[in-house]
Amino acid sequence: MGPVGVTPDMNLFESLADHGEIGVWFVLPQYVNELGQAPEILPKLRSSKVMAVAGGPVSPDSAAEVNKFVRVFNLTGTTEGFLTGNLLVDQDDFLHFAFHPYSGFDFREVEPGVYENWVVRNEKWSLFQGIFYTFPNAQEVGTGQKFPALLVELNDPEPSDDAVLEQLVAAVQKQIQKADALSLYKGYLQKDCIIFADQERPFVRTDKLTIKRQATLNLYQQDIEKFYISRGDEAGWAVRAR
Numbered sequence: 001m002g003p004v005g006v007t008p009d010m011n012l013f014e015s016l017a018d019h020g021e022i023g024v025w026f027v028l029p030q031y032v033n034e035l036g037q038a039p040e041i042l043p044k045l046r047s048s049k050v051m052a053v054a055g056g057p058v059s060p061d062s063a064a065e066v067n068k069f070v071r072v073f074n075l076t077g078t079t080e081g082f083l084t085g086n087l088l089v090d091q092d093d094f095l096h097f098a099f100h101p102y103s104g105f106d107f108r109e110v111e112p113g114v115y116e117n118w119v120v121r122n123e124k125w126s127l128f129q130g131i132f133y134t135f136p137n138a139q140e141v142g143t144g145q146k147f148p149a150l151l152v153e154l155n156d157p158e159p160s161d162d163a164v165l166e167q168l169v170a171a172v173q174k175q176i177q178k179a180d181a182l183s184l185y186k187g188y189l190q191k192d193c194i195i196f197a198d199q200e201r202p203f204v205r206t207d208k209l210t211i212k213r214q215a216t217l218n219l220y221q222q223d224i225e226k227f228y229i230s231r232g233d234e235a236g237w238a239v240r241a242r
Helices: 010-019 029-035 060-067 123-128 130-134 162-182 213-219 221-231
Strands: 024-027 050-053 071-074 105-111 114-119 150-152 194-196 238-240
Touching: 010 029, 024 029, 029 050, 029 060, 060 071, 123 130, 150 162, 162 194, 194 221, 213 221
Parallel strands: 024 050, 050 071, 150 194, 194 238
Antiparallel strands: 105 114
16 A cells, blocks of 8 residues: 555554545555554544455454444455455454355365365356466365474574473474364374474565465475475474575
8 A cells, every 4th residue: 555655554544534535445454453443543434435354364343343434344365366256244244254156165064063165166167266277277285295394483593502492392382282272183283393494584475474385385395305305204303494
């Protein structure tokens, strides 16, 4: 969002609301969250038709405040598949999604009350199925490895002391166990299958600071290949990318 060189903060939002005659806003979730806590700006949004938001979840409370003044349209999509044919829902249901039938979505129950989102290819609906434009010949998408590994980017320099490094690995494992306890498929990430990223090669990020997965995997392709070659069919190590 312009003008170039101006930080997209609440001051800019207020200025655009005052002078821009904005009909449709298209913003990232963090701005909706901030707007929900800016009561002096919200009334200025009444003249707009809709505020579309994509890129991650919004705060239900903040978005509800924004929704009182301008309709919040919650969108979902993927980097690889673009937007997914979202349909407009009732304004009070702004946290929910409705998908166009041509998206080919099929929600399949995998355990009571839990569904997986499958995309069923239909050549007649190609304009609505961006995932098959990105992967035109794919039936399934994956790495082909026998077990997963975790590539970790540290905020601080990696400790050189082995004892401190072991504590770090243990802390990462604790978080893995927490996530695993909430996962439908448990035990997929085996103990210590961790690769610590090189600080000289930071993860590749988008403008909204989410990680570009494929670009980051390409950056660490050799390290990942070496990891799996050295492990064979067994897991149980934490390594450093170099």
